[in-house]
Amino acid sequence: MNNQNKIDSLYTFIKEQVKLKGKKLKIIADWDECLQASKPFLLWEAGKKNLPFSEYFKKFWENSQIVYSTTRGSRLNEKACEYSYVDKDDPNEKKNIEMLANGTLKRRIKANLEPHYSNLPKFYDNDWTFYLSLTQELLQALKEELISELLIVNAMVKGRENAGKGKKDKFIKNFANFSQSKLVLIETVIPKKSEEEGRGDGYKPTRWDYIKENIPDFDIFIDDSLIIIEETNKLLPDKTYVIPNYKCNQNLKAPNIYHVATSATDLKDSDFVIAALEMKNNQLKKN
Numbered sequence: 198m199n200n201q202n203k204i205d206s207l208y209t210f211i212k213e214q215v216k217l218k219g220k221k222l223k224i225i226a227d228w229d230e231c232l233q234a235s236k237p238f239l240l241w242e243a244g245k246k247n248l249p250f251s252e253y254f255k256k257f258w259e260n261s262q263i264v265y266s267t268t269r270g271s272r273l274n275e276k277a278c279e280y281s282y283v284d285k286d287d288p289n290e291k292k293n294i295e296m297l298a299n300g301t302l303k304r305r306i307k308a309n310l311e312p313h314y315s316n317l318p319k320f321y322d323n324d325w326t327f328y329l330s331l332t333q334e335l336l337q338a339l340k341e342e343l344i345s346e347l348l349i350v351n352a353m354v355k356g357r358e359n360a361g362k363g364k365k366d367k368f369i370k371n372f373a374n375f376s377q378s379k380l381v382l383i384e385t386v387i388p389k390k391s392e393e394e395g396r397g398d399g400y401k402p403t404r405w406d407y408i409k410e411n412i413p414d415f416d417i418f419i420d421d422s423l424i425i426i427e428e429t430n431k432l433l434p435d436k437t438y439v440i441p442n443y444k445c446n447q448n449l450k451a452p453n454i455y456h457v458a459t460s461a462t463d464l465k466d467s468d469f470v471i472a473a474l475e476m477k478n479n480q481l482k483k484n
Contacts (some may be wrong), residue, residue: 202455203442207419208334210345210455214416214437221345224335225408228351228364230421232332233321234461236261237283239299245287250327251386254461256283263445310460321367328464331419331441331457332371336464339375341474346377348412350404353382370466374473383407405429423449430454 204210214222228266229235234250236255241250248256260283284290295301349372353361361382372378386401400411405428408418419439420426423446426438430451440446440461449456 201450202452204439204455204457206334207331207439208337210457211338211417214386215343218416221343223346223348223412223414224336224344225348225350225412225415225418225419227422227425228349230329230443231419231459231460232329232335234327236297238326240283240290240293240345244284244290245311247284248288249313251461253283254327258441258443258445259441259457261443261445263443275330276482295460301320321363327461328371329441330462333462335372336469337371337379338471340476341475344377346379347372347375348379348415350381350383350408352385352404355384355386371469374469375476381412403428405432409433423445426454435480 206372220268228230234254237254238250240257241248241253308327308368324405325391335347349364351364353362364380364382368378369379373380383402383404404420404425408415408429409432413433415436417437417439418426418429420429420441421441423440424442427449430436430438430453434453436453438451438452439457440449443459444457446456
């Protein structure tokens with residue numbers, strides 16, 4: 198029996214929750230793979246681009262086998278790379294997938310300072326990366342004043358050069374156009390042993406501990422990591438959780454967890470400026 202909660206539109210869901218609660222919502226949202234594409238974009242940019250990115254994105258999440266760590270995000274499963282192949286006509290696809298899974302691709306991109314790596318500031322410089330449908334729907338909800346606070350959360354390694362710079366600069370161009378929005382960079386520490394060995398269990402504090410300590414009064418938490426959602430739900434079971442409906446998240450089920458349809462869009466930074474102006478004009482008309 199499949200008791201998974203599915204929603205087609207985050208925007209519609211927010212409207213329903215506002216009506217149900219009788220108030221504007223406080224929402225927490227993760228960035229990578231929720232607001233902006235990361236892994237599929239990296240692969241698409243490194244490949245032949247035979248497919249439009251929207252199609253590549255859709256097929257990537259229909260196929261990919263993702264491994265989640267408790268504190269350091271997600272990665273492709275090295276033992277199941279063949280399931281992640283998207284563009285069968287690209288002779289380099291297999292190699293790129295394997296390199297992404299074992300970390301080689303990211304290390305190469307980082308060493309060459311190529312911009313299509315999400316840990317480098319250049320990744321967020323322009324409109325060449327892709328916003329996702331959840332971003333578009335949050336933007337619409339902000340424009341209609343359905344959100345009291347929007348907190349974009351992301352980990353930032355303490356002492357690392359340029360930590361968080363790319364997202365700080367990008368935030369100024371997008372959600373910072375709305376006074377309800379705030380970028381929350383969680384300063385984390387990786388024990389030296391974990392960093393040297395490349396293990397996936399090093400970041401402290403965990404996102405769920407940070408949220409419980411600092412922002413437990415949220416209404417909706419959006420994250421693509423099933424472990425982060427699951428662990429936060431254990432600590433705060435009376436809240437509502439939303440996760441992109443990617444294949445790797447299908448086994449996560451609970452009455453208060455909702456799987457939302459997620460796709461790539463053509464949303465641009467300029468659309469945030471326009472939406473903010475439209476909101477202000479609507480406010481003036483009301484007054």
